[in-house]
Amino acid sequence: MTWNLSGELIETCSCNMLCPCWFGQADLMLMDKGWCGTSMLLRIREGSYEGIDLSGQNAVVTFLFPGPTLFDANGTGRVYIDEGASEEQQRALETILHGAPGSGIEVPASLLSTWLPTQRVPIEVTEGDDKVAASLPGVGNMNSRRLVNDLGKKMTMQNSTFSIAFGFDDHTGDLAPSDGTAWEDPDMPETWQGRSGVVGQISWSG
Numbered sequence: 001m002t003w004n005l006s007g008e009l010i011e012t013c014s015c016n017m018l019c020p021c022w023f024g025q026a027d028l029m030l031m032d033k034g035w036c037g038t039s040m041l042l043r044i045r046e047g048s049y050e051g052i053d054l055s056g057q058n059a060v061v062t063f064l065f066p067g068p069t070l071f072d073a074n075g076t077g078r079v080y081i082d083e084g085a086s087e088e089q090q091r092a093l094e095t096i097l098h099g100a101p102g103s104g105i106e107v108p109a110s111l112l113s114t115w116l117p118t119q120r121v122p123i124e125v126t127e128g129d130d131k132v133a134a135s136l137p138g139v140g141n142m143n144s145r146r147l148v149n150d151l152g153k154k155m156t157m158q159n160s161t162f163s164i165a166f167g168f169d170d171h172t173g174d175l176a177p178s179d180g181t182a183w184e185d186p187d188m189p190e191t192w193q194g195r196s197g198v199v200g201q202i203s204w205s206g
Helices: 087-097 106-110 161-165
Strands: 003-013 036-049 058-065 075-082 112-115 119-121 124-128 131-136 140-145 156-158 172-175 196-205
Touching (some): 036 140, 075 087, 075 106
Parallel strands (some): 075 112, 075 119
Antiparallel strands (some): 003 196, 058 075, 131 140
């Protein structure tokens, strides 16, 4: 199995800004709701999997961890594939987002006890003014807004446990609150509103 991709990973979650799970320290993982729901949008600029072109594909993976910390595991996950993807592209994206080695999803995927069946839905992504939004009808909406300081510079986080685990380029993510995010998949154990979020550029391969 040979694959590679480059693009952007947009993370949103139900905790207040900033979700303490980013630090990877169990004693700091005080989930605001006692559990944590997260949805992540994968935007692929260029990529291929065993010769299958993945360039331009969008996909979402969502996790629900019942707590009290992320490392207590027993999570539930689901992958959402854009309805315009071919069957071959879907299988490739499923493999990657189910935690293929080198994917950056290995750690959270290893903490799941349940994978729900992959769902094909329209994924509409819009972008502008340091904001990204994604709409998945009947499932949820994602909103991400990069924070900018008074000097016009993006606020960033570097070398945190999960900016490394997710494979962010230079281990650096842009701080990006997710207010307006609402995840309402009826098959997930909880529904949630987004508050926290981070955006990172990625280069994965396996």
